[in-house]
Amino acid sequence: MTTSVTNNRLRGLLSFWPIVTLLALVCSVFLLLVPVWNIVSLSFAGKEGGAGVFENYVMFFSEPYYYRSLINSFIVSISATVLALVIGIPAAYIVSRYNIWARSLIKTAVVLTFVSPPFIGSYSWVILLGRKGVLTQFFAEWGISLPSIYGAPGIIFVFTLQYFPFVFLLVSSGLKSIDQSVEDAARNLGSGEARTFFTVIAPLLLPSITTGALLVFIAAFTDLGTPIILGEKFRVLPVLIYGEFVNDFGGAPVLASTLAVLLLIVTTGALLLQRWLARRYAYATAAIRPLVMQSPRPVKRIAASLFIYGLILLALLPMVNIIISAFLKSNGPVLVAEFTFDNFDKVWRLAGGPLKNTLVFTTIATLMCAVMGTMIAYIIARRPGKISALLDTAVMFSYAVPGIVLGVGLVVTYHNPPLALTGTPLILILAYFIRRLPFSVRSSVSALQQLSKDTEEASINLGAGPGMTFLKITVPLLSMAILSGALLTWSNTIRELSATLVLQSGRTTTMSVEIFNEVANGNFGTASALGMTLIVLTFLPLVLLFTFMGKSEEALV
Amino acid sequence: MTKSVSIEQITKKFDSSVAVNNVSIEIGQGEFFTLLGSSGCGKTTLLRMVAGFLQQSSGHIRFDRKIIDTVPAHERNTGMVFQNYAIFPHLTVAENVAYGLKVRKQAKGDIDREVRKMLELVRLDHLAHRLPRELSGGQQQRVVLARALAIRPDVLLMDEPLSNLDTEMRLHLRSEIRAIQQQFGVTTIYVTHDQEEALLISDRVAVMSMGNVEQIARPGDIYLNPQTLFVASFIGDNNLIPVEIEALAADGTASARLPSGERTEARAATGQQLTQGTKATLSLRPQDIDLAPAGTGGLQGKLTELQFLGGTIKAFFDLGTGKPVTVSLQGRHGTQIPVIGETRSLIPLPGATTLYAGEVKA
Numbered sequence A: 001m002t003t004s005v006t007n008n009r010l011r012g013l014l015s016f017w018p019i020v021t022l023l024a025l026v027c028s029v030f031l032l033l034v035p036v037w038n039i040v041s042l043s044f045a046g047k048e049g050g051a052g053v054f055e056n057y058v059m060f061f062s063e064p065y066y067y068r069s070l071i072n073s074f075i076v077s078i079s080a081t082v083l084a085l086v087i088g089i090p091a092a093y094i095v096s097r098y099n100i101w102a103r104s105l106i107k108t109a110v111v112l113t114f115v116s117p118p119f120i121g122s123y124s125w126v127i128l129l130g131r132k133g134v135l136t137q138f139f140a141e142w143g144i145s146l147p148s149i150y151g152a153p154g155i156i157f158v159f160t161l162q163y164f165p166f167v168f169l170l171v172s173s174g175l176k177s178i179d180q181s182v183e184d185a186a187r188n189l190g191s192g193e194a195r196t197f198f199t200v201i202a203p204l205l206l207p208s209i210t211t212g213a214l215l216v217f218i219a220a221f222t223d224l225g226t227p228i229i230l231g232e233k234f235r236v237l238p239v240l241i242y243g244e245f246v247n248d249f250g251g252a253p254v255l256a257s258t259l260a261v262l263l264l265i266v267t268t269g270a271l272l273l274q275r276w277l278a279r280r281y282a283y284a285t286a287a288i289r290p291l292v293m294q295s296p297r298p299v300k301r302i303a304a305s306l307f308i309y310g311l312i313l314l315a316l317l318p319m320v321n322i323i324i325s326a327f328l329k330s331n332g333p334v335l336v337a338e339f340t341f342d343n344f345d346k347v348w349r350l351a352g353g354p355l356k357n358t359l360v361f362t363t364i365a366t367l368m369c370a371v372m373g374t375m376i377a378y379i380i381a382r383r384p385g386k387i388s389a390l391l392d393t394a395v396m397f398s399y400a401v402p403g404i405v406l407g408v409g410l411v412v413t414y415h416n417p418p419l420a421l422t423g424t425p426l427i428l429i430l431a432y433f434i435r436r437l438p439f440s441v442r443s444s445v446s447a448l449q450q451l452s453k454d455t456e457e458a459s460i461n462l463g464a465g466p467g468m469t470f471l472k473i474t475v476p477l478l479s480m481a482i483l484s485g486a487l488l489t490w491s492n493t494i495r496e497l498s499a500t501l502v503l504q505s506g507r508t509t510t511m512s513v514e515i516f517n518e519v520a521n522g523n524f525g526t527a528s529a530l531g532m533t534l535i536v537l538t539f540l541p542l543v544l545l546f547t548f549m550g551k552s553e554e555a556l557v
Numbered sequence B: 001m002t003k004s005v006s007i008e009q010i011t012k013k014f015d016s017s018v019a020v021n022n023v024s025i026e027i028g029q030g031e032f033f034t035l036l037g038s039s040g041c042g043k044t045t046l047l048r049m050v051a052g053f054l055q056q057s058s059g060h061i062r063f064d065r066k067i068i069d070t071v072p073a074h075e076r077n078t079g080m081v082f083q084n085y086a087i088f089p090h091l092t093v094a095e096n097v098a099y100g101l102k103v104r105k106q107a108k109g110d111i112d113r114e115v116r117k118m119l120e121l122v123r124l125d126h127l128a129h130r131l132p133r134e135l136s137g138g139q140q141q142r143v144v145l146a147r148a149l150a151i152r153p154d155v156l157l158m159d160e161p162l163s164n165l166d167t168e169m170r171l172h173l174r175s176e177i178r179a180i181q182q183q184f185g186v187t188t189i190y191v192t193h194d195q196e197e198a199l200l201i202s203d204r205v206a207v208m209s210m211g212n213v214e215q216i217a218r219p220g221d222i223y224l225n226p227q228t229l230f231v232a233s234f235i236g237d238n239n240l241i242p243v244e245i246e247a248l249a250a251d252g253t254a255s256a257r258l259p260s261g262e263r264t265e266a267r268a269a270t271g272q273q274l275t276q277g278t279k280a281t282l283s284l285r286p287q288d289i290d291l292a293p294a295g296t297g298g299l300q301g302k303l304t305e306l307q308f309l310g311g312t313i314k315a316f317f318d319l320g321t322g323k324p325v326t327v328s329l330q331g332r333h334g335t336q337i338p339v340i341g342e343t344r345s346l347i348p349l350p351g352a353t354t355l356y357a358g359e360v361k362a
């Protein structure tokens, strides 16, 4: 009797889900927790600053060169967040509420700016507004000197345009869940449109607004490419980490680790704040009758249209510029108004190397995310308990770890034998995998919550074990969610720069790094041709997602 | 081969609340056994423990005397029919039915033959290649029944399989389920909150209330000889009159005093222990009462309301007991229908009044 119970226990532990759970835990421990742990302990134990435990931190907060970067990071991120709200909320309101022309085209344009790699946008602005920039010179001939794109204002400007879509998309979907009766009631009580918005609509949008704001903040705070390209003497924290990491290469990146820990503290704090706010302000509302479209007075309508079209034009300008300059002859950083295909020569030359790497790494990482992410989602949604909650937290945490921090952590952890993985394709694939895992997990978790458990239990009841039930019932029923999660993963992985910069070796370099190098070397024409290729590769799966799978733009955030 | 099921002192606790409380049931081979009770009484919880989806907090479950407590759900060989169908939406009707057979790695030819047979049985052979979304609710539920029977289950489990269907479909499928169950001779545990369904379809019924089994008996016995006050009030129309036990005779008959002061003789229901001088409840079904002219014995009541329901007529009499007492008269030609305001004698059929210890909850 007792032995049969023990046998059954043992068999229970060796069955499908416990093994998968163990695998998932191993993944998050070795790819996330150990690397983070290592940089944390390096930051305390390293000898660079001196002997004391907090020596590195003491140095950070006493040397202006270092602590300025933290202040700078906060300045640009907070400014960009505020501006993104100021632009994003009215834009979402107008596009959702007013019957202005080409609304769906506007949404597509917002998505396009959203998914385009940030650093491409930055150098595109350099082409336009840099010292020898096209627009700078054009306006100079008229005696107008445009503000510089370099330094803090330029970074804030680019971040705002790059990240306002977070706010736009979240607020748009928030507006969808507000019932028309709410507005009617307010109007009926005599409040005007503006007053109704601020007293009734905005409070209901608070969850979307706070989430949007924190996502902008985190994205701006951890971006590496843009401040490298535009920052010059204005250094932010991620740039400093990268610089220290490159300097330290070969030795233990003690200082880079210390800075990385500070970065991680800020992003984790922001994410916890976001979760807390989301829970606090979650009014579970489902609109029975969504807000109706309005036809405002002509003056208002023209003003609203001008604002939207102006914004979209500004946001798309860098991309249009990339496409044009991809076909222009260049003389170093100066583009000449002469048509050519020469810039694409480089694309062909990279086809066997970085382009292939990008496609192969992205594809493998996406597949891994889809497989592992779906299984983790199943554990989170269907097998609640302590371990499942732990896994949920680990996945959330991987969202909080910035690319550059993960990169440094992985290098510190896997630089030496027996697990000397740095410089191999594997380390890049694993980095992409762990960073983008949340996309697949979230997509499948929400689909699983819609799906009744009975169907799976029916399969178990008919004799299919847990593994077979998952394969034959759950996976087919989740296929749309898995596919859309995978497409999002693909789009977000293919443009990855910050972890890649730290983890790549010459052999494993990718398109994003190549573009970055071309920009650094001032070969704008080639950079544009490569950039255009990358944008097309990023956008393709999203076209599939929206046109064939009926997903709305809001699925992106 | 179908198996007997023993549920032995099963208790299931969720955190601190008890969903199933020390339940013991013996179900014979081939028996159609029904768990009947109102919402939240623990029927589903008990059924899911038999299926292996829930682990009991204590007690044992046996199939054919063999303890199966630690056998995982997919190895128990029970066929389950769910309230909301749980049909596999991505598989055709035939593939749904074949699923359990494929899992058992049967030969393709055998599977095809078996699937065809099952679909003929539930009269869906013409829809074999449809997808579930192209079927009506009743058709979907028949697919699920065929799917559950195809694996030749040791025990068939059904959790309110008819409750999502409209009335006509429900009545139709009800008799179909019973016929198929008899044809297969498969041991069946059926869950419902519909007492008419339970009484009609089952060999035996367990009436449950708040996690406890109140009575296990054949449908006729449940109705005619309820053993607890709960069953007496839950099953069928009944008059439950608060009384006080004045005297207890050696042969088990008691003299009960009504609130009006009238007295009546009655026996305690099977298993009920009465005590002299305590409050009790008198149970008397509406159809077990005859009417006679006032003052000719029995209990005196004043007619307050009449409801004509065609075949039966319900007459409500005020006996000074708080709630009016219902008498059901046959709507036969020539029936003497009393007039409202009239006083009549209500004369119970001999042996029809029974007593239960305790009071009915308001």
Ligand SMILES: Nc1ncnc2c1ncn2[C@@H]1O[C@H](COP(=O)(O)OP(=O)(O)OP(=O)(O)O)[C@@H](O)[C@H]1O
Pocket (backbone or CB within 6 Å): B014, B018, B019, B037, B038, B039, B040, B041, B042, B043, B044, B045, B046, B193
């Ligand atoms: N997973 C669970 N966790 C906590 N309590 C539960 C759980 N499942 C059931 N219960 C509780 O156990 C009790 C019995 O539930 P059960 O589902 O068995 O009732 P039921 O008789 O099937 O009712 P219904 O007719 O509504 O289906 C209920 O009070 C319910 O709230």
Ligand SMILES: [Mg+2]
Pocket (backbone or CB within 6 Å): B043, B044, B045, B159
């Ligand atoms: Mg139930």
